[in-house]
Amino acid sequence: METQTRKFEILRYRPEEQSEPEFRSYEVPCMPDWVVLDALNAIKDDIDPTLSHRWSCRMGVCGSCGMLVNGRPVLTCAAFVRDYEGTIRVEPLSNFPIVRDLVVELDDFVHKIQSVKPWIVRKLEKDVEQGEYRQSPAQLEEFKQFSMCINCALCYAACPVLASEPDFVGPAAIALGHRYNLDSRDEGNAERYDAMHGHNGVWSCSYANECSQVCPKHVDPAMAVNQAKLTGALQWTGILPKKSMT
Amino acid sequence: MSENASPTPVAPARPPSGFPLAHARYRNYVLFALTSVFMFVGGVGLLLGVRALGQGPEAWAQYLDALGHPAVLALSLAVFGFSVYFTLRWMWIGRKIMVGRVGPVPGPPIPMAGLGLGGIALCFATGIGVLLLLGGVL
Structure with missing residues (x-):
């Protein structure tokens, strides 16, 4: 397959050398089926081995390779180079301190x-001999969508x-908490209440809806x-009881 | 890790690219946040009206006269516009709290667009109904 040279602008930050992050340009020969992560790996392998970035599974499961590509949070293993025109700008995830480069x-x-x-909280754990906790397909359906989160942090x-x-x-944290609150096997609703409904909880959300727009797993946080x-x-008004383990 | 290890040096977190005005998605968010200011102004205007009503017919007439001032009319229009925008956006995203159910079993998914549009229509119908009621038409 023929390669096409594409220009990448990558935000670099090496704390031992730089006081603040700055963009650096790279010309990368890209194969037609490459994703942005392939291009980053090519830069590290062949052009500039000092580039630091995270990745693991390369198949949209581990959630490690989240970055901003042209200003949009994406998993770089699922962002095809051919889908972007002109220079491709890659930055570390916004709203997070930068340790190094990306x-x-x-x-x-x-x-x-x-x-x-984000785990099942029970008043009493069953003995292994008593068998597994049973759950119907309908009960699973209540929370299944929210359990698809891979903690990639794109929503943040x-x-x-x-x-x-x-x-x-x-x-992501609220979606996970909600997922366990909806789980028929869980009894920890009250234990999650302060974190989810306190000063920094759900009521801080003001309906931007961007989290759902960028979620690669369609979790709809x-x-x-x-x-x-x-x-x-x-629950606050007492109309709905809180499930509690205490 | 050693207790004496210095913390990892980091560069400060950066805001989302183009935040708050470069992209339509963030401009919409800022506009939504701005609705609170105009709705506050509208609320204050209504409270002034209630106070004028309590002070007698003369104060009420002055209040009505003030409402006719071009600047107040423009402000009222802005308050109305932002209120409509707030309603549309809230109902569009607020529809997500609604989960279609038939008894204890989740029912067939209700089209989200239908829920949003239904909520918006209900809001406007209720608002118009209340206005007609207060205006003595109904």
């Missing part, structure tokens, strides 16, 4: 995810609320946030 610091993101206890990069309120728990608002309001 690598961002995810500590805050991970803490936010942890804060909603797209969220304008996070740009102005960095402490906002954020779309905006739907989770807005459903969680309704549920939270009904």
Whole structure:
């Protein structure tokens, strides 16, 4: 297959050499079926080995290779070079501190995810001998969509609320918390209430809907946030009970 | 990791590319946030009207006269426009709280566009109904 040379502008930041990030240009011979991640790997392999970026599965599952391509948060393993015209600008995810080049610091993101206890909380765990927790297809359908999140953080990069309120728990964490609240096997609704409905929870969301626009797995975090608002309001008024393990 | 290790040096987080005005998607968000200012102004205007109503016919007549001032008319138009925009956007995204159900079993998916448009139509019908009621037409 014939290659086509494409120009890439990549935001570089090496803390030992630079006080702030700046763009650097690269001419990359690209195969017609390349994705942006292939071009980044080609730069690192053949042009500039100092480039740092994250990637793993190359098939849209691990969520590691999220970056801004021409200003839009995407998984670079799923963004075909041929779909972009002219210069392709690649930047690290917005709303995250930059550790190096295209690598961002995810500590805050991970803490936010942890804060909603994204696991099944039970009053009493069954013994193994008692068998598995049963769930009907209809019960699974209640939350299945929200369980498709791969924690790629694209929704955080797209969220304008996070740009102005960095402490906002954020779309992915709320979608995950909502996913477990909807799970028929879970009893930890009350334990998640403060994180999801506190000062930095669902009520900080002001309907930008960008999270759902950029989600590569069509999770629709905006739907989770807005459903969680309704549920939270009904629980606050006492109309809906909180499931609790205590 | 050693307790004495210095924290990783990082460059500060950057806002979304083009935020807040370069892209239509963010301009819409800013416009949506701006609706709060105009709705606040509209609310204050209504409170002034209620106060004038309580102060008697003369104050009420002055209030009505003030409403006819070109600047107030322009402001009222802006308040109305932003209120309509708020309603449209809220109902378009707020529809996501609605989950179609038949008893305990999730029902066939209701078209989201239908829910949004239905909500918007309901809002406007209710608003017009209330206005007609207050105006003594109904």
